[in-house]
Amino acid sequence: MTNRWIKFSILAAAAAGLCARSVLFHPWLSLNECLADPSAHDGSRVTQFREPKIGMVFGDGFLLTQKKGESIRVFCDTTGLVGGEFVGVTAVFHKEGYLDGAVTQVASLRREKMAVSVVPAAAVCLLFLSQFRWNMKKGLLEPKKHA
Amino acid sequence: MPDLVTHAAIAHLIRRPFDLKKKTGTGPSLRVLFYLGTLLPDLLTRPWYILFPATHDFTLPFHTPAGALIACGMIAVLFETTLQKKAFGLLAAGSVLHFVLDGFQKQIIGNNFWLYPFSWKDYGYGIIWAGEIMRYIPCWLALAALMEIGIAVYYRARKQNLRES
Numbered sequence: 001m002t003n004r005w006i007k008f009s010i011l012a013a014a015a016a017g018l019c020a021r022s023v024l025f026h027p028w029l030s031l032n033e034c035l036a037d038p039s040a041h042d043g044s045r046v047t048q049f050r051e052p053k054i055g056m057v058f059g060d061g062f063l064l065t066q067k068k069g070e071s072i073r074v075f076c077d078t079t080g081l082v083g084g085e086f087v088g089v090t091a092v093f094h095k096e097g098y099l100d101g102a103v104t105q106v107a108s109l110r111r112e113k114m115a116v117s118v119v120p121a122a123a124v125c126l127l128f129l130s131q132f133r134w135n136m137k138k139g140l141l142e143p144k145k146h147a
Numbered sequence: 148m149p150d151l152v153t154h155a156a157i158a159h160l161i162r163r164p165f166d167l168k169k170k171t172g173t174g175p176s177l178r179v180l181f182y183l184g185t186l187l188p189d190l191l192t193r194p195w196y197i198l199f200p201a202t203h204d205f206t207l208p209f210h211t212p213a214g215a216l217i218a219c220g221m222i223a224v225l226f227e228t229t230l231q232k233k234a235f236g237l238l239a240a241g242s243v244l245h246f247v248l249d250g251f252q253k254q255i256i257g258n259n260f261w262l263y264p265f266s267w268k269d270y271g272y273g274i275i276w277a278g279e280i281m282r283y284i285p286c287w288l289a290l291a292a293l294m295e296i297g298i299a300v301y302y303r304a305r306k307q308n309l310r311e312s
Binding site for chain 1: 150152154155176180196197206213214218220224225226228253254256264267276281
């Protein structure tokens, strides 16, 4: 094992440590955790949702939908809320299965943001590949001859 | 986070003038590493938790300075020894710029955990919502285009001067 791969392994281990700490000790309460044990989380503020979107909008709130997660009714001021949009939310969970006291912010143009972001990501990746190549023999990245 | 067009365009506006030191205004350069660094915190996190929301907590550290610097280090050590320091410097500088720009964005629960793993405090200065930042994309692109034109004119004039002298 070369010095390069020893350094890489140490850094990878440090990254894994950071990820583990985040998974185990993050301070947020997710909706899925609340729904898994409603009584234990009654009255707690939920700050984490899975790609939350506004479903139907009612006079006294809206239906919050999640990607690969359950939907839940949210009671709040509906000013500015638009069905189908992504939304940032924090709200208080109730064991009966609803949220209230919500602070919401419609993430307008989020779809567009994701779509336009693909272009520079692809461009930079292509530029990188045009400048460097992987030398299989040496096991390292090196500039292409013109660089 | 601002969108990646904003990140890339601002990185280009900051980095490109340094190429004026070179003899020619075109041709390959290591600056792609600066651009990669400026996109890296988002590239290592967003696609994963947009496609697989359950991975959010796992990938989040790569959107913190500590995680991003480690990722920069992991990429840098893959380069040949003579380039490692320069590669790390460019990648890290790009990542720092990423976090500076992200700090401008307003968030409901925050996303600027600059002291992670020691603190979960959000250090963003929260000035503008992401959707509003999008509206400035044409400005960044126009500025970048203007700068490219300016650089091309500069090199043409320099070439002409060299021929005449």
